[in-house]
Amino acid sequence: MFPRPIEQYNPGARVAYQAVLPVVLLLWLIPLLAVMWFSIKPGEDFTTGNYWGWPENGFQGIANYMTVFTQSAMPQYLWNSVIITVPTMFGAVALSCMTGFALGVYRFKGNLLIFFMFVAGNFVPFQILMVPVRDLTDQMGLYDTRLGLILFHVAFQTGFCTLFMRNFIRALPRALIEAARVEGISEWRIFWFVVLPLMKPAIAALCVLIFTFIWNDFFWAVVLTQSPESQPVTAGITAFNGQYRAMYHLMSAGSIVAAIPPVAMFFLMQKHFIAGLTLGAVK
Amino acid sequence: MRSIFKTGATALAAATMLSGVAYADGHGVSGPLRIFSDMSNPAPRAVMEGMVERFTEANPDVEVELVITDREAWKTQIRNVLQSGTADIVNWYAGNRMAPYVDAGLFMDISDLWEEGGLTETLASTQGSMTMDDGIWGVPYTYYQWGVYYREDIFAELGLEAPTTWEEELSNCQAIIDSGRACYTIGTKFLWTAGGWFDYLNMRTNGYDFHMALTAGEVEWTDDRVRATFENWATLIEMGAFIADHQTYSWQEALPFMVNGEAAAYLMGNFAVAPLREAGLSDDQLGFYQFPQIDPSIEPGEDAPTDTFHIAANAENVEAAEAFLLFVASAENQTLINNGDNLGQLPVNANSGVDDDEFLNAGFEMLSQNAGGGIAQFFDRDAPAEMAQVAMQGFQQFMVDPSTLDQVLQILEQARGRIY
Numbered sequence: 001m002f003p004r005p006i007e008q009y010n011p012g013a014r015v016a017y018q019a020v021l022p023v024v025l026l027l028w029l030i031p032l033l034a035v036m037w038f039s040i041k042p043g044e045d046f047t048t049g050n051y052w053g054w055p056e057n058g059f060q061g062i063a064n065y066m067t068v069f070t071q072s073a074m075p076q077y078l079w080n081s082v083i084i085t086v087p088t089m090f091g092a093v094a095l096s097c098m099t100g101f102a103l104g105v106y107r108f109k110g111n112l113l114i115f116f117m118f119v120a121g122n123f124v125p126f127q128i129l130m131v132p133v134r135d136l137t138d139q140m141g142l143y144d145t146r147l148g149l150i151l152f153h154v155a156f157q158t159g160f161c162t163l164f165m166r167n168f169i170r171a172l173p174r175a176l177i178e179a180a181r182v183e184g185i186s187e188w189r190i191f192w193f194v195v196l197p198l199m200k201p202a203i204a205a206l207c208v209l210i211f212t213f214i215w216n217d218f219f220w221a222v223v224l225t226q227s228p229e230s231q232p233v234t235a236g237i238t239a240f241n242g243q244y245r246a247m248y249h250l251m252s253a254g255s256i257v258a259a260i261p262p263v264a265m266f267f268l269m270q271k272h273f274i275a276g277l278t279l280g281a282v283k
Numbered sequence: 284m285r286s287i288f289k290t291g292a293t294a295l296a297a298a299t300m301l302s303g304v305a306y307a308d309g310h311g312v313s314g315p316l317r318i319f320s321d322m323s324n325p326a327p328r329a330v331m332e333g334m335v336e337r338f339t340e341a342n343p344d345v346e347v348e349l350v351i352t353d354r355e356a357w358k359t360q361i362r363n364v365l366q367s368g369t370a371d372i373v374n375w376y377a378g379n380r381m382a383p384y385v386d387a388g389l390f391m392d393i394s395d396l397w398e399e400g401g402l403t404e405t406l407a408s409t410q411g412s413m414t415m416d417d418g419i420w421g422v423p424y425t426y427y428q429w430g431v432y433y434r435e436d437i438f439a440e441l442g443l444e445a446p447t448t449w450e451e452e453l454s455n456c457q458a459i460i461d462s463g464r465a466c467y468t469i470g471t472k473f474l475w476t477a478g479g480w481f482d483y484l485n486m487r488t489n490g491y492d493f494h495m496a497l498t499a500g501e502v503e504w505t506d507d508r509v510r511a512t513f514e515n516w517a518t519l520i521e522m523g524a525f526i527a528d529h530q531t532y533s534w535q536e537a538l539p540f541m542v543n544g545e546a547a548a549y550l551m552g553n554f555a556v557a558p559l560r561e562a563g564l565s566d567d568q569l570g571f572y573q574f575p576q577i578d579p580s581i582e583p584g585e586d587a588p589t590d591t592f593h594i595a596a597n598a599e600n601v602e603a604a605e606a607f608l609l610f611v612a613s614a615e616n617q618t619l620i621n622n623g624d625n626l627g628q629l630p631v632n633a634n635s636g637v638d639d640d641e642f643l644n645a646g647f648e649m650l651s652q653n654a655g656g657g658i659a660q661f662f663d664r665d666a667p668a669e670m671a672q673v674a675m676q677g678f679q680q681f682m683v684d685p686s687t688l689d690q691v692l693q694i695l696e697q698a699r700g701r702i703y
Contacts, residue, residue, distance in 0.1 A: 043558075043561055044558075044561040044562040044563060046535065046558075047535070047538045047539060047542055047558040047559065047561060047562035048539055048542045048543065048562045048563070049538075049539025049540070049542065049543060050539075072325075073325070226323065226351075226352070226353050226356075227351065228325075239324075239325050241324075242324060242325075242326070242554075243324045243326075243327065243354075243554075244552070244554040245535060245554065245557070245558060246535060
């Protein structure tokens with residue numbers, strides 16, 4: 001069953017809960033805190049073994065972040081991420097609005113079959129697709145280009161988005177659409193003027209979700225791209241590793257920078273994000 | 284004497300450079316040239332792109348098509364690229380790593396180019412590692428030395444000198460241990476660091492040729508000579524020469540022991556110098572010595588991993604490819620791409636200049652004058668990848684518990700029977 005509210009437990013359990021909670025919280029946050037801490041420490045601290053202590057020669061947070069922005073390809077990587085994420089977001093959401101409308105509104109033979117095919121795509125582990133997709137991209141001349149990544153992400157994300165949109169449209173009152181039909185409005189205009197405005201909350205939620213998914217994608221970024229001209233920031237962070245050495249401080253600073261856009265997106269659009277996670281689940 | 288130390292080298296360098304260009308011009312090279320490179324890390328990538336730019340400037344009729352592949356991925360792709368005939372020039376490594384492609388006839392024998400281009404003079408230190416089956420199969424473009432980096436100040440405090448013989452080594456080490464330190468730091472978490480120790484101990488105990496035969500799978504791992512190597516190693520381990528719990532550290536995580544004075548030395552490649560300096564060790568505190576001899580009758584062999592360019596056997600534009608290889612190996616280019624702003628390693632051309640750096644100079648001198656045994660490429664390059672993995676795991680196990688030697692050697696011998 002649902003957990004009982006903590007207030008209803010006996011006092012002993014409540015005290016134990018309050019004592020353990022901060023410890024567990026800290027334990028969970030240690031990796032994140034470590035990255036933040038390392039990102040403001042000078043590089044030599046990792047060679048002197050001073051991982052957790054106060055840096056002897058002062059913090060180098062500003063220098064580290066300056067290095068990330070001025071002496072590495074980080075701005076290029078960030079820009080690549082934007083170029084990859086935004087079109088993917090629009091592409092996948094636009095396509096799934098249309099597929100969702102078609103599958104949700106029209107009754108035709110094979111409707112369910114097509115819908116299942118979209119859904120089934122979500123259940124294929126993408127590691128299985130790695131080799132064929134890489135070969136396909138290579139043969140199409142799109143290997144190591146941003147377009148290759150965009151096209152693949154749009155194709156792959158549309159499955160999930162369609163599931164989401166179709167269920168949302170199914171939940172809309174059918175009477176609205178039928179009323180419009182009685183008025184003799186063309187199907188295209190029903191989609192554009194009746195259904196689409198009603199889908200705004202779903203579109204917003206989906207945009208936030210897809211943005212976060214794609215921005216955080218590491219796997220396909222590594223499989224399909226390899227030069228600074230096309231790699232997004234998640235894959236580009238490894239560029240701070242030399243051939244022999246790992247630059248922990250710069251990698252940490254880079255990770256923080258790379259994490260800011262999705263985190264900012266989350267806080268700005270928190271309402272939609274949570275709606276997005278639950279919307280698909282209700283139906 | 285192929286010393287480079289600045290004076291006089293300039294004239295030679297200029298001459299070599301001119302002859303290189305003359306050779307290229309003489310053939311009037313032109314047409315497309317397809318280069319597949321694995322220089323994918325940021326600094327090497329910039330070097331590769333810079334070389335193509337300068338080569339194209341000097342040879343405007345050549346259209347270079349450069350494909351840079353991820354360095355790790357390249358190890359599995361090179362065979363496809365060579366077989367499919369899509370490349371004129373490829374990057375690879377010297378030594379035994381060339382063997383699969385030399386045996387399969389995928390690399391072009393460029394012995395003539397070495398003769399005509401004067402490379403047998405200028406690249407003499409690496410000629411051995413580029414030679415196989417009486418052919419020369421490519422040109423190197425960079426390498427770096429291995430050796431013992433040590434804390435001069437700790438040695439001075441204890442009244443020690445850098446050792447040159449095994450006896451000095453052992454007595455030094457005992458003195459260091461008595462002062463409450465470990466002689467050597469090492470982090471064997473990723474195994475390869477232990478491979479370095481085995482390379483040196485085996486090359487000093489049994490010689491370069493034996494070491495090469497062993498890594499080529501021609502000698503049994505249970506051979507008494509291999510056991511002798513491990514005995515020397517066990518001597519060090521049992522006296523407490525290495526830091527404790529080394530199997531939990533990466534090579535970088537083992538650096539603090541040396542910086543903080545808990546260990547006096549580190550057997551490592553020259554890339555260890557930069558982080559040690561950043562950590563505040565001055566050149567007065569930090570020194571370098573060649574791994575001491577064990578058997579005085581054996582010429583010292585050295586580890587110096589060498590990166591190379593090769594011409595594909597089915598290359599379409601051989602003349603342009605040869606011109607590019609000469610350009611890469613020229614003293615001027617070697618000086619430039621190996622300086623501190625670029626690769627920060629050792630140039631392979633004896634007429635090149637080396638940055639005025641204590642350790643680069645020491646390495647250059649050691650490799651060009653005091654590596655009579657030969658230049659090895661490092662254990663995981665000399666042995667096949669699968670064998671190297673098994674063997675280095677064995678080395679780590681042995682370092683943690685020397686009493687498992689018999690078991691380790693059995694595993695290695697079985698692996699040898701299966702892999703070669």
